[in-house]
Amino acid sequence: AQKVTQAQTEISVVEKEDVTLDCVYETRDTTYYLFWYKQPPSGELVFLIRRNSFDEQNEISGRYSWNFQKSTSSFNFTITASQVVDSAVYFCALSEVRDDKIIFGKGTRLHILP
Amino acid sequence: ETGVTQTPRHLVMGMTNKKSLKCEQHLGHNAMYWYKQSAKKPLELMFVYNFKEQTENNSVPSRFSPECPNSSHLFLHLHTLQPEDSALYLCASSIGGKTDTQYFGPGTRLTVL
Numbered sequence: 001a002q003k004v005t006q007a008q009t010e011i012s013v014v015e016k017e018d019v020t021l022d023c024v025y026e027t028r029d030t031t032y033y034l035f036w037y038k039q040p041p042s043g044e045l046v047f048l049i050r051r052n053s054f055d056e057q058n059e060i061s062g063r064y065s066w067n068f069q070k071s072t073s074s075f076n077f078t079i080t081a082s083q084v085v086d087s088a089v090y091f092c093a094l095s096e097v098r099d100d101k102i103i104f105g106k107g108t109r110l111h112i113l114p
Numbered sequence: 115e116t117g118v119t120q121t122p123r124h125l126v127m128g129m130t131n132k133k134s135l136k137c138e139q140h141l142g143h144n145a146m147y148w149y150k151q152s153a154k155k156p157l158e159l160m161f162v163y164n165f166k167e168q169t170e171n172n173s174v175p176s177r178f179s180p181e182c183p184n185s186s187h188l189f190l191h192l193h194t195l196q197p198e199d200s201a202l203y204l205c206a207s208s209i210g211g212k213t214d215t216q217y218f219g220p221g222t223r224l225t226v227l
Contacts, residue, residue: 045218102212104157
């Protein structure tokens, strides 16, 4: 069954600390895509990254990095040197090719304290 | 305008009212989506349109009626809603299907009294 688990409901860290948001998924499909989105208080989901199941290379974009490990079915997101503007809800999502479905995790609310 | 826009941003309506939410995408995409986001619940995909044709309806009550006159515009017509329908309604678009990146609008915050 298709499932996305973001076990951390809420995280608070002090500004400039590093923080990792966990995402664990379940799928029967061999071809799938994983996404991360950021939802600031304004409400709009902002796209951060899309990764397909055949590309396990880790990715870094500025202070953001993603660690994709198929062996543990995880796609974790790390923010380095966090800033107050990083405060938001972050969603992980899984899209399967075969079943043509997309499912979002419940999100992790991140508070960066000044 | 760029990206995906939604109007209105906020809407308060009574249970007997009829209202419509509008979504417009300026990205040249072929697929459009309606999502419902309630407090403490995951995002729920409601409807999917590809090339103006509805391809998915996830058991949404008939009091929600979508309309897609062209690939750039998507509407959600609302009538006789219930208080539990209060939520943030998000529109998104993508080039192709659900494995492509979806770009979201800012949402309409709906309150049903």
